[in-house]
Amino acid sequence: MADNVKHDLWIYLLTLECLVSAVTAASENIALSKPVSSSHNDYGGVPERGNDGNDNPVFFSGNSCVYGKNTRTDPLPWWQINLQSQYCVEVVAVTNRADAFQWRLHNFTISVYTEDPSTTPTAVAKVCAVYPGTVGSGVREVLPCGSRVRGQYLRIHKNEMLHDDALQFCELEIYGTESSLDFDTSLSTGSFFSKNPALRLEGTPLSDHVGTPIQCGSLCGQIPRCFGFNFQAGLNSSKGHCELMSNPSSDPVHDPSWIWFDKRC
Template structure:
């Protein structure tokens, strides 16, 4: 029994590693050269170094962000504006290699719809929490626990030790640009992308009549729901809705239906 459990765990780890590798291999780093800011910086470690495409692990190489703690800023942060809403799937952060490597420890990566620097009440959606310490010069890949939608991503320290700082040399972000075809994020955090004139085949989890938003809200409440087929009624915002499982195939052409895929 112990061997079986270990085998299952090992298989899960290999599967996760494969998924992460696939995302990185087929996705564009949406962070590079986007507008950035920080609570403050020290010794020339300006926020623009954090997404300039320079992976040099030496601070002298002009690659690394550095923000020491101060009385006015006890938990420094670094933030990026993706310039459009994205469904963020994972981030990758590269640590400094030449000195003070231990500083990249115990931090949270959060995503926001609104800019938290101008809207302090903006809701933080946590992508990942990293409680440990990233190795010297290491590139740590952090999949979001659940894909989160937003335009602003912030990394912030949760703990500051003596002589500590927010310090890293590159942050990459991988995700897909969000479609607002059906957006239930104010209530559920989810959004759905539309494939017109297509329908996902299979046996529905459930069927109902309602609006697209109502269908999206219903799908969001069912973890197994992968999306929904929607057939609009004439001269009405309502239609026939089919909540669907994760498909074994792609949606097929059907002129009277639209397929809505849950993205986040």
């Protein structure tokens, strides 16, 4: 039993590593040169350094790193980027400083918002990743989102502050896909689905339902294991038969009577 668990864990980690490598190798860094802001900056560590394409890990001579201390209004310093469009964020990579104070990049959270949390205090944070440890000196840490999250604003903030602490990093990259307007949207969950006519994902459904595509998308959006749904329209109604699916590694097959709705985020 123990050997089987170790084998499954090894397969999972290998698959995750391949996924991260594929996304970061094939995708465009959507963070590059987008508008940014921060709760505080000093010593020349302005927020624009965090996504200027310069990942030099030396703070002063490299002119490359962000610096932000805690303040009375922001006891946990943050850095934020406006992606200028809605994206399904999949992977974030952050590069740590290497010349001094490397330990400062520790215990932080990366969250995604559909509204600007700086101007809308009620904006809901959708967590991409929580990093409880300390990033190594000069290391580029690649963090896949635990679940694909959709939004326009991404924020990294510290979860705790130690003595002489600060939010410091030298580059933050974001990889994901734009939420196109032709995606079908589940209003109740904010999930986005791409519509693929004449295709059906094979396999055993998580569950079967009768309803409209929006209703099926709402159900799928509430289930983390649901990666999309097959929909077959009824003859005399907008409602039809939908199958919630959880086997994303399979490829949809041609089937003229079905539509495959792929959950993007």
